[in-house]
Amino acid sequence: MPLIEVENIHKEYEDGKTTVHALRGIDLTIDAGEFTAIAGPSGSGKTTLLNLISGLDAVSAGNITLDSVDISSASARKLSQLRLEKIGFVFQAYNLVPVLTARENVEFTMLLQGVPSGERRKRSLDMLERVGLGEYADRKPTAMSGGQQQRVAVARAIVTHPRVVLADEPTANLDSETGSRLLDLMKRLNAEEDMTFVFSTHDPMVMDYSTRLVRLHDGKVKSDERK
Amino acid sequence: MDIVRIAWRNIGRNKRRSVLTALAVAFACTVLVFSMALQRGSYADMIRNTVHAHTGNLQVQRTGYWPDRDIARKLTGSAAMLNIIDHTEHVVAAAPRVNGAALVSYGHRTFGAALFGTDPEREKGVSTLADVITEGSYLDKTDVNGALVGYVLAKNLGAEVGDEIVFLGQGADGSIAASTLIIKGLIKRGVAEMDRTAVFAHIETIQEAFSLYGGISEIAVLLDDDKYRPETVRQLESALRDSGHDDAAVLGWPAIMPGIEQSIKLDWSSGIIIYSVLVLVVGFGIANTFLMAFMERIHEFGVLKALGMRPAGICVMVYVESLLLTAIGILAGTVTGSLIVLRFQHTGIDFGYSDEMMAEYGLDPIIHPQLSTLVLAWAVGIVLVIAMLVAIYPAVKAATLKPVEALRHR
Helix, strand or coil: CEEEEEEEEEEEECCCCCCEEEEEEEEEEECCCCCCEEECCCCCCCCCCHHHCCCCEEEEEEEEEEEEHHHHHHHHHHHHHHHHHHHECCCCCCCCCCCCCCCHHHHHHHHHHCHHHHHHHHHHHHHHHHHHCHHHHCCHHHCHHHHHHHHHHHHHHHCCCCCEEECCCCCCCCCHHHHHHHHHHHHHHHHHHHHEEEEEEEEEEHHHCCCCCEEECCCEEEEEEEE | CCCHHHHHHHCCHHHHHHHHHHHHHHHHHHHHHHHHHHHHHHHHHHHHHHHHHHHEHHHEECCCCCCCCCCCEEECCHHHHHHHCCCCEEEEEEEEEEEEEEEEECCCCEEEEEEEEEHHHHHHCCCCCCHCCEECCCCCCCCCCCEEEEEHHHHHHCCCCCCCCEEEEECCCCCEEEEEEEEEECCCCCCCCHHHEEEEHHHHHHHHHHCCCEEEEEEEEECHHHHHHHHHHHHHHHHHHHCCCCCCEEHHHHHHHHHHHHHHHHHHHHHHHHHHHHHHHHHHHHHHHHHHHHHCCCHHHHHHCCCCCCHHHHHHHHHHHHHHHHHHHHHHHHHHHHHHHHHHHHHCEEEHHHHHHHCCCCCCEEEECCCHHHHHHHHHHHHHEEEEEEHHHHHHHHCCCCHHHHHHHC
């Protein structure tokens, strides 16, 4: 069943006096449980596509539906709610809140959802155990390695059981061994939780791990292959 | 972990900047608490000086005597009224007076004067007349021709202690009021008008000269505390009415000297405006640091939005951060300001260099700053309101950032 439906979307933005066509008519359907990599060279539109799917940016034309919600016409408030309830984010630069410990970072989205503190604490500690960081629960991001921070970011993204995890170049700042361990983790979660993952990447290792590879070039889908 | 705790931790991100911001707020608050306490203290001193100098906390007069002070509108039966007043709660002392206007001459010089006929013994309890004699001695109970003269008036007349002066006025019945007085002493009240015009003499002498036949102009009453004035006024009104003195009116000092109360209100209002402007200037500095903290975290606000934090949540978080910082500054400033005020509350601060100017306004050169709830409420209120206003902009700005643009920001 389609979780994400992208219909003929275009994205243009002004860069000085020139108009940049970031996306030129993308059609894409991603089913629940897929482990999809969107690959392509810099400027191909990978991150733009992820931003549009998550409602962080608005389409110039076309429609996007996520779990039956029309993102293209949703209000800012509704988009916030959508991201909070249905989307988990993993960023290239981890983007943990620096003043919070690993556990508190994982708790953060649950705090926004209004989950009671006792339950938040339990779920966040469980999740940190699951990503192998149980003993790092009280550490702040600055006292953790890049790989550890990214695993905390993954824990933060999945602790609320979102419908989809959008990961923007999640391994770009990691060495290959750490990146591989992170992908193992996400693959396991994909299998165990039937959680949908969509990556933007130009890392061949991520492409190898993915079960579906969508290649973009100049804002268009160049190829789309399921393994 | 909640929004307030996150906001609190965010304050600790850049400790130096946070400390400087809190210090700016604390400084503004300290200045406000001290200045306002000094201002309120000067009012209290002014009221106390005025009340103790002559007026008393309240006066009993004949209805309609004030404000024209027509000597013909006299009170009779003063002995019975004094008996009632003396037995009223919170009354420390009461003194009957006759107030007249006359020309006073000595040799070839003549000046206008305010004549006060008073009971020397009772007057001692009500006013500071006996304490402000700079030369000579206080009125003798038996020497009914003795007078105390303002030192400036005596200087203008060219008269000294022991000299005989003549006064000429109009009696209550339209007759000529004239008599001679021997200067027993010179007084310096510190109130320029009094020192220039006042002549105090025995009440019987003035009553006789002005054809008052035992009538008096007023009874000045001193209370143990001015805060009991309103209830004492009500009690006395009732007691005097019950005893048949229907023509007696009881007036508090604000009714007798409305100018003082009005000038206090005016001075306080203009002070509030000046303080607000000063804090606004400090507020721009605070706004700058709030804005810097916002600029540094634009990317992070983008992340929070991506995670699903609503614009209102971001707005509240940033606003709470600013308010926490302000609250720390206000607490520190209020404590510091209060300690400085308490240090000088009893000893006072001597502004002796402006002695003459202050005398013009009936002020003592030593001002006792006065800490009160009113002072603290205004000081905290002004700083808080201005800080709350300047904190709005970065909070709203953070809330209305476009997520994708914020995420791109480095």
